[in-house]
Amino acid sequence: MNESFLNVTTGNLLENNPLINNIIIALVWFFIGLILGHLVGKLLQKVLKEFQLDKALKEKMGIKTSIEKLISGIISFSIYFIFTIIALNQVGITNLLLNIISIAVIIVLFISALLAIKDLIPNIVAYRQISRRIPTGIIIEINSVKGKVIEVNFSETKVETKYDDVIHIPNRLFLKEPHVRKKIEENAHNKRLDNY
Numbered sequence: 001m002n003e004s005f006l007n008v009t010t011g012n013l014l015e016n017n018p019l020i021n022n023i024i025i026a027l028v029w030f031f032i033g034l035i036l037g038h039l040v041g042k043l044l045q046k047v048l049k050e051f052q053l054d055k056a057l058k059e060k061m062g063i064k065t066s067i068e069k070l071i072s073g074i075i076s077f078s079i080y081f082i083f084t085i086i087a088l089n090q091v092g093i094t095n096l097l098l099n100i101i102s103i104a105v106i107i108v109l110f111i112s113a114l115l116a117i118k119d120l121i122p123n124i125v126a127y128r129q130i131s132r133r134i135p136t137g138i139i140i141e142i143n144s145v146k147g148k149v150i151e152v153n154f155s156e157t158k159v160e161t162k163y164d165d166v167i168h169i170p171n172r173l174f175l176k177e178p179h180v181r182k183k184i185e186e187n188a189h190n191k192r193l194d195n196y
Contacts, residue, residue: 036079037076123172143173
């Protein structure tokens with residue numbers, strides 16, 4: 001009698017509650033995805049190994065990273081992702097999850113933009129102050145960098161050293177650090193300036 005009560009109760013629970021049915025189906029989809037992703041990844045890795053892709057890339061291009069593992073890993077994770085979306089869709093929380101992911105991406109982009117602006121605004125303010133004081137062609141020295149100014153733009157000042165290296169100096173450093181300015185003599189414009 002207890003057995004029949006348990007069967008009736010379990011049967012009624014599954015019949016009357018579609019959420020439990022959907023969760024079970026979602027778990028089945030999820031595990032199918034795990035198994036399929038793993039099998040396809042291993043099979044693809046063996047096929048790529050037969051073509052000796054890693055050996056060819058190592059010999060021809062000097063690439064030491066295993067491209068076979070990388071490609072098979074990308075395919076495996078793509079299958080995992082697709083079956084996870086199918087499982088979440090079965091339960092009905094795909095839209096919620098995608099909305100949460102979208103909001104997280106927007107927040108990360110917003111924070112990245114704020115950090116970029118944090119560096120850009122002081123450089124623009126400094127540009128307005130130094131653009132008249134540091135014209136192109138003069139010799140400057142700042143933070144042990146000595147050379148000829150070849151360009152001053154909104155974010156940075158480009159300085160060419162005597163070794164023909166171009167150094168990018170953020171404009172905001174000109175407001176914080178002391179710098180020395182020297183004028184280039186008229187006859188030195190056409191010569192290589194070895195003494196700066």
